[in-house]
Amino acid sequence: MTDVPMLEELERMKQEYEPLLPVERQLIWGTFATGVVLLVLFLLISRALA
Amino acid sequence: MASLPEVETPRAREVVTEKKRPAVGEDWLAVWIGLFVFILSLALLFGTDLLGWTITTSVWTHPSHALVPATKVYAKLSPGFSLVATYLFLLAILLVAAKALGGNLKRFAQGFTVVFALSYACWFLGSWAYIAATPDKRAGLKIGWSLSLTNESGFIIALIAGLLIGNFFPRVAGFLKEAIRPELYIKTAIVILGGFLGIAALEQRQLATSIILRGICAIIEAYLIYWPIVYFVSRRYFGFSREWAVPLASGISICGVAAAIATGGAIRARPVVPIMVSSLVVVFAVIELMVLPFAAQHYLAGQPLVAAAWMGLAVKTDGAAVASGAITDSLIRAKAAASGIVFQPGWILGVSTTVKVFIDIFIGVWAFLLAWIWSTKIERREGDRVRVAEVWQRFPKFILGYVATFLIVLAVGVAIPSLVPKIKASMAQANVFRAIFFLMTFFAIGVMSNFRRLWQEGFAKLAAVYVLCLFGYIIWVGLFISWLFFHGVLPPVVKG
Numbered sequence: 025m026t027d028v029p030m031l032e033e034l035e036r037m038k039q040e041y042e043p044l045l046p047v048e049r050q051l052i053w054g055t056f057a058t059g060v061v062l063l064v065l066f067l068l069i070s071r072a073l074a
Numbered sequence: 075m076a077s078l079p080e081v082e083t084p085r086a087r088e089v090v091t092e093k094k095r096p097a098v099g100e101d102w103l104a105v106w107i108g109l110f111v112f113i114l115s116l117a118l119l120f121g122t123d124l125l126g127w128t129i130t131t132s133v134w135t136h137p138s139h140a141l142v143p144a145t146k147v148y149a150k151l152s153p154g155f156s157l158v159a160t161y162l163f164l165l166a167i168l169l170v171a172a173k174a175l176g177g178n179l180k181r182f183a184q185g186f187t188v189v190f191a192l193s194y195a196c197w198f199l200g201s202w203a204y205i206a207a208t209p210d211k212r213a214g215l216k217i218g219w220s221l222s223l224t225n226e227s228g229f230i231i232a233l234i235a236g237l238l239i240g241n242f243f244p245r246v247a248g249f250l251k252e253a254i255r256p257e258l259y260i261k262t263a264i265v266i267l268g269g270f271l272g273i274a275a276l277e278q279r280q281l282a283t284s285i286i287l288r289g290i291c292a293i294i295e296a297y298l299i300y301w302p303i304v305y306f307v308s309r310r311y312f313g314f315s316r317e318w319a320v321p322l323a324s325g326i327s328i329c330g331v332a333a334a335i336a337t338g339g340a341i342r343a344r345p346v347v348p349i350m351v352s353s354l355v356v357v358f359a360v361i362e363l364m365v366l367p368f369a370a371q372h373y374l375a376g377q378p379l380v381a382a383a384w385m386g387l388a389v390k391t392d393g394a395a396v397a398s399g400a401i402t403d404s405l406i407r408a409k410a411a412a413s414g415i416v417f418q419p420g421w422i423l424g425v426s427t428t429v430k431v432f433i434d435i436f437i438g439v440w441a442f443l444l445a446w447i448w449s450t451k452i453e454r455r456e457g458d459r460v461r462v463a464e465v466w467q468r469f470p471k472f473i474l475g476y477v478a479t480f481l482i483v484l485a486v487g488v489a490i491p492s493l494v495p496k497i498k499a500s501m502a503q504a505n506v507f508r509a510i511f512f513l514m515t516f517f518a519i520g521v522m523s524n525f526r527r528l529w530q531e532g533f534a535k536l537a538a539v540y541v542l543c544l545f546g547y548i549i550w551v552g553l554f555i556s557w558l559f560f561h562g563v564l565p566p567v568v569k570g
Binding site: 067 | 291297310451
């Protein structure tokens, strides 16, 4: 069942390109921004406790 | 035209053969095997030495001095007997595991015999003084030079032996297939490692607390900093569909095989997609394992815990990450020993493992979140419901074993401080098995890694995303954040 033609897969992806949806953009940049904010917060906490 | 080859990871097998799903998964088996060894070792607290007969290997200049039983109580046992007894003990336990997993017991026993024999031979070779001895030990061993790789160089030799078999002797690899279970081996080792790290935490409570706090940051880094960027790059610049981009981003960012499969399932990708990504993850994890610990020794010897966190954050798959931590631990301690600083063993490995374990914990939550977003916002289908129970289903259960052994050791040590020396001796015994499981993990990872797949037609585009994101982004961001959080934090130094 795992014998899938890889080149066909890639060709299909090229022809049926799925543009990034707004919800995907929100997911990408929302999580990234949250991650940066949380990291800065943890860094401050970590320095304060050190 | 190239076809997608089958990937032989145990996780992958679980996905492909839904009908044959065993009643007990590898995670739970790892918990029970690890706890079994842990409990047997704790018999020392009650004055009974149940595991002292197991074989250990010291750094040797003459082969006859290499192998000895673990404790002096069994000093009269011949090393050969001790070695065979260790093999039979492990075979018996793992046959029960193989039975529970629905494996072919005869083939498992045959394969395991070869895996154990070759792995242990690599350990033996890696303990040769000219390879293993650190500079401070050379005078005692009466040798003028050595590679200073410590006896954990046996891990690297086992990996190379496995790679040779996996890539040049496919028939042998096929014969061993039933016993090539790196995830079972490494997870069992991690459960045992919990107790060993519990001892370290008992001795350095403040440092241990600080490491756990910093471990939490690893979760943020993997899920919120790595994942979105890798997903964006694979979608926007490489044109991958969502079905491919999600497992790919998870495989590269979080924890290789497990994350690719869990998130692939969450968005209802065809099983072949995460499996394909998994094969890539395994191959690249081996490359990282061969390169990053040596880079860390060269550039980060003065910042051992930065190097440790880096391994946990940058190297994918549990086996390769923890294995990289073990090699980095030995390499950096060897380099420090050459300049007269003797760090306590296990701290670098402990940080790498803690970081990796923290990342693993959230795979289920992340898969759940993606499943919810996909079913409600991206691919809405009638009747789609995401169950909270799936978080538990996807939770890596072996972590419970790791936490249990860690907490038991910590709790007993805090409650009865007079028992700490005995707990330490117990964990030293259990640690013998941890080392053997590590060895077999390295060997098995090598056997599973088929580098020829990388050259297959059509595979290059997938590999290109991996190379770009891993070597152009993840490794450097991982290093930067590890530096921010662990800069200046050093493992305890052995006094005297």
